[in-house]
Amino acid sequence: MNTLIRLIFTVLIGISAITANAGNPKKYFEDLSSSPNFDYTYISPLMLKAMGDQYLSHDRSGGLPVKSSQISYIETVYTIGDGMNEKLWKAITSIKKDNKLETLTTKKKDFYRYDVFAKLSGDQKYFTNLLVITQDGAENVSVVYMEGKIPVNTLQTSLAQ
Numbered sequence: 001m002n003t004l005i006r007l008i009f010t011v012l013i014g015i016s017a018i019t020a021n022a023g024n025p026k027k028y029f030e031d032l033s034s035s036p037n038f039d040y041t042y043i044s045p046l047m048l049k050a051m052g053d054q055y056l057s058h059d060r061s062g063g064l065p066v067k068s069s070q071i072s073y074i075e076t077v078y079t080i081g082d083g084m085n086e087k088l089w090k091a092i093t094s095i096k097k098d099n100k101l102e103t104l105t106t107k108k109k110d111f112y113r114y115d116v117f118a119k120l121s122g123d124q125k126y127f128t129n130l131l132v133i134t135q136d137g138a139e140n141v142s143v144v145y146m147e148g149k150i151p152v153n154t155l156q157t158s159l160a161q
Contacts, residue, residue: 041077043071
């Protein structure tokens with residue numbers, strides 16, 4: 001009987017640990033937040049719900065037309081002067097590998113580079129993961145990573161430009 005109780009107790013602890021982590025997405029760039037060369041932002045699922053159904057940036061200003069209601073969470077990091085930081089690029093590589101992201105588009109001109117990586121849902125109607133990297137030379141890097149249910153058609157116009 002004691003063995004059965006221990007087994008049930010162990011299973012309950014395991015389930016509660018999994019459930020606790022399910023509500024807290026992995027923060028890939030949080031370690032960089034303590035560096036003075038990085039500007040780090042994390043927007044939680046709760047904060048996105050509180051924002052309602054508004055655009056996070058506007059297509060006409062160069063941003064992606066994504067609504068807060070389409071996103072589960074967002075993590076961004078921006079650096080001035082430390083764009084070749086090894087931790088930054090390891091985190092980016094980890095995001096791409098962990099989430100099996102594919103390249104959607106790459107734009108290069110002189111010292112400017114813009115890359116978009118994503119993962120499609122099973123029915124291919126939504127992006128479930130989206131990673132956008134903007135580089136202005138080797139020094140300035142801006143990275144935005146988000147997870148959610150972003151309709152493919154909302155990005156088609158933006159990415160074609």
